[in-house]
Amino acid sequence: MSSGTTPPAFDPKNMPFRRLGPTGLRVPLFSLGGWLTYGGSISGDPVKEIIKTAFDAGINMFDTAEGYASGKSEIEMGRVVRELGLRRTDLVISTKIYWGPKGGPNGNGLSRKHIIEGTKESLERLGLDYVDVIFAHRPDSTVPMEEIVRAFNFVIEKGWAFYWATSEWSARDIEEAYHVAEKLNLIAPIAEQCQHHMFHRERPEKEYLPLYKKYGLGTTTWSSLAGGLLTGKYNDGIPEGSRFKSTPQFYKDIVEKKPEGLEKIRKVKELTKFAQEELQTTPATLALAWVARQPNTSTVILGATSVEQLKENLKAVELVPKLTDEVLEKIERILDNKPAPIDTYSRLALDPLGRL
Amino acid sequence: MSSGTTPPAFDPKNMPFRRLGPTGLRVPLFSLGGWLTYGGSISGDPVKEIIKTAFDAGINMFDTAEGYASGKSEIEMGRVVRELGLRRTDLVISTKIYWGPKGGPNGNGLSRKHIIEGTKESLERLGLDYVDVIFAHRPDSTVPMEEIVRAFNFVIEKGWAFYWATSEWSARDIEEAYHVAEKLNLIAPIAEQCQHHMFHRERPEKEYLPLYKKYGLGTTTWSSLAGGLLTGKYNDGIPEGSRFKSTPQFYKDIVEKKPEGLEKIRKVKELTKFAQEELQTTPATLALAWVARQPNTSTVILGATSVEQLKENLKAVELVPKLTDEVLEKIERILDNKPAPIDTYSRLALDPLGRL
Amino acid sequence: MSSGTTPPAFDPKNMPFRRLGPTGLRVPLFSLGGWLTYGGSISGDPVKEIIKTAFDAGINMFDTAEGYASGKSEIEMGRVVRELGLRRTDLVISTKIYWGPKGGPNGNGLSRKHIIEGTKESLERLGLDYVDVIFAHRPDSTVPMEEIVRAFNFVIEKGWAFYWATSEWSARDIEEAYHVAEKLNLIAPIAEQCQHHMFHRERPEKEYLPLYKKYGLGTTTWSSLAGGLLTGKYNDGIPEGSRFKSTPQFYKDIVEKKPEGLEKIRKVKELTKFAQEELQTTPATLALAWVARQPNTSTVILGATSVEQLKENLKAVELVPKLTDEVLEKIERILDNKPAPIDTYSRLALDPLGRL
């Protein structure tokens, strides 16, 4: 990663930093994800410009996965970081193991074989000796938790990662990982990379609640814009051939104009109005700042396809402190979907005083 | 293992895959063993053709041992896999430690010295950095179980293998390995490579039963054809100089025409008739499919000396789904040797309701 | 570290050696620190002369830190040790991790990321494969103790250090580290690098008392001369622009001629007289020997900016045996600041007989 010239020192600018869960690792409130940026929708030097812009704006955390664009996301990220001559210690780099780009019966999931082979191949594509955090990109109920925890512990003991974490695991899965780690005296996961946006709140805001309290679990959230829905660009209908339309599960009821779908569009319109009139911003900026403002968010992963889009997203950094309790309350009234308190999970329900 | 051209991607075709015991590792229902194939009975490029044929038929697991043909089996397998340019992650490679090809007072068995020295030399012969599974080829009652488990754990922590397993160990030996692993917080074995065919059923179908239930133990079975007996080729008498005749223990009573031996020949004749008339197949294909169809079989190791023989064996893949419960029942009536339920082993016997 | 000629064998001369806390490591009663010596106040070959003089006088322990002169202290020490051709096994080299020279959100503190990255970069600057002792240069309350202990254990298991220790940690912090290490079966810290001089006694002489008894904690003390105050050079007033004046916290009340400050000056004058008249030495030599004479001091770290100053300091070696109980009692009467016995900490207070 060394170049002939002195590498540019990282300047966090006005970017706030938070500890990633129960660790000493500092992550920027907004980080850059590799899903849209690298290899996937775009290619070539735009990637370099986007990463440079992010770094110059105080973003030093870059997230990717072995499964993004069949490994090309990792290759591109590694290449750019090298070409920009960024110092490794200035960066927080994370990748995720689950969907190996080569496929095959043992090329996916969380077997010891794939966790170790996958990590080695990710590091090769990245051109790095280690990542800071390695995520299990999904749970894998076909593998005993002991095998999973032992394998990630092996990765950490080898020096290939400093921490391991989960992505889209249920609270029960994460809890089991903690128990297994404690029982076997191994290293426990530190964070969850979970979907979190104004229309996806149950898991991060309710299901994980006991984990935040008991273990200090951190979160690295994705999909803040609900696949574009929260930018307001579908307020007047869905254009043919848009990425939005082709994503079936979440938006089916919108495309098919079912009541639940129309209700979401209605709320986005209201949020758009609120953002513009009360906060002089866009609904997209508001949606990003809103996730960042949640009490258990460690970092909000941004997914930008162009420098312009990234710069647009970065406006959220300024908006976060303006989201006062009063403003948040008004947003809740528009959304009207705040998860009810837990009453059946963990020890919370057993304590009439609400203490953990 | 890289070559100038893109390696051929593995295509499992219609091969079923199962988890190997309590792990996330996927193994094909039929795998290829190195006992007959490599170095031993044949040599040169036939090995390459056999492995290529197996790979093209959906077999990605290759088993060998330091003791096969004095290490030549490992050398040949490594050479062929390299020459075929197969991707390491596509393969499940296993070897077995016990009979070191060099011999000597410390060149055999399961001492820490031989497990570590033997594994290093096996990897050298194979030309690999690691195998997927390393087996203890036999139990070694002269070595404390703690030394054995610690040594295999060392091999795994060094990254030389992902899993370790046993071969031809008694249930009591395996149970002790589990207990030692649990007590010392080390990695336990995951599978047993055991002899299993229509005339060798007590151990895999009865003795190991509690281990399947308690630990999810997997099996990689060998000798499905009972050394050729179940092909029916000895139905009309044993030719002079055949391999069969020179194997003393198991077939002694057949060669010597003792009642038990003649009874076996009678059953093979009946099975031959049943296979041909009711299933339009050969007794060999039936014998292979029958082992694969057993509930605790992870993979059936095939031993082929020619491409033709391998292709013949692979017909069993199609036969397995045709072995319905009704068909199995008819076979049991012919064999008349189903092991009686356990009544003295482990906790099974203590629970009148048959629960574990 | 090898050169063409035979390296000079280390000769301890009349330097006493003590075990460093509860370990088998032997350290000289006086060692050389890198704070003033290397890179900081001076540069070039004086460093070499100072280290050579120390080594020839029986000092084989050299202490530095990643934070001293932005890493230059480590670079200089490594260079000189190499150029002098000293044998690695003859030396005890320690460095400290906390203030990484590159800064940044993750370039400081005791996160797993910084402990591991920092140690690797320290070793690179030193040009060594390992140090003997690695210190946590300060406590870091933002990082869970489990993460800190696991990371230092990782450093030791990698072979990058033989022991780890703390610097300026509270007794409670150290106690927690011991408990975590014991709970997780990891390696505990062995020593504290603490400020200890005639006007800074509470922590080393009172707060740590239970740790000396319970864990055999060692100490590597610094600032024996109280930043120059105990040399007596400020007995007649503080010159403009002196380093002393620019250090605000400790000496503020002296510079501002508050009663507490004037009292200190008065005591130094008395000590000067006592040193000269009763011991035929200087107050500086007395101050150094006095710390070395304390019962729980493992090594007193000297900070010399010139060969002359070092030689002056080394006179303390001869003075130590002359500090009899009677002499110490007279000094106590001058200082009049001996910490009172602990009455609230740990089990000491619970035992009316004063046993631990």
Next chain:
Amino acid sequence: MSSGTTPPAFDPKNMPFRRLGPTGLRVPLFSLGGWLTYGGSISGDPVKEIIKTAFDAGINMFDTAEGYASGKSEIEMGRVVRELGLRRTDLVISTKIYWGPKGGPNGNGLSRKHIIEGTKESLERLGLDYVDVIFAHRPDSTVPMEEIVRAFNFVIEKGWAFYWATSEWSARDIEEAYHVAEKLNLIAPIAEQCQHHMFHRERPEKEYLPLYKKYGLGTTTWSSLAGGLLTGKYNDGIPEGSRFKSTPQFYKDIVEKKPEGLEKIRKVKELTKFAQEELQTTPATLALAWVARQPNTSTVILGATSVEQLKENLKAVELVPKLTDEVLEKIERILDNKPAPIDTYSRLALDPLGRL
């Protein structure tokens, strides 16, 4: 260790092999020590001839120490093994750490620093990647047992040795090592290298008894000939300048013709007569076979200064089976120094039935 030609396969001839304590490692009943052979008393190619002669006679275990001839013993042994082209797996090589050849405050003993630095330098001198067994050459009461056990465990986990053991430790020391290893889940020592001959019996035949029973401790014994006394060569008086005379402690009372000394000479004379008349052998051969015949001896380390002497010693191999219980009983009558049974140590004394 590879040469152009095929290395000579080891042939154990008629040498018996025993397990080394509670391990799977097989050691020859007689092994070769480096104290007299290499570097010390002789030099050059005699070493090669002696090692070759030993290997050809079925001796594949060679013992040395960092402290033998200031490291030259290790250098010579490594050179010869290389030049003879012996296969590493055929050999059992042991060395011992305690008296580092370079000396210095941290160049001796059992600190973590010296165990690790010493082992690395021993392996360098030997030109090997690992030894089979590494011994703590003496106990070190200045180092906590936890540090010692952790350091040897580190050496084993690094792959630098398969087993660790002790030399001249008291039963209490060894027992503590076992307890610490068990408490911390680390690897325990497996054997003791102890002095054992007809006039030194208390420790190996009495003090260690509970350790043989409880832990299966092995022994690698040295000084079978009592420094030459048991060869009978001093039966007629001690020549001036002999090595014997210069060893003060053990033989002082002989040289000074004290009653205890004269009594020993008397017994040697009787043994000489017994050996010649009843066994047609020499007292030296008898003394060697007698130690080998003891129930808890794993291997008797021979120290030969010439091929002739080694060949003479090797006659003991043939004598061992001739030492029937009846013959042993007669020898006991001559020696009249059989240690009394333990009555105060360990649990033995607590069990009136003599069970452990």
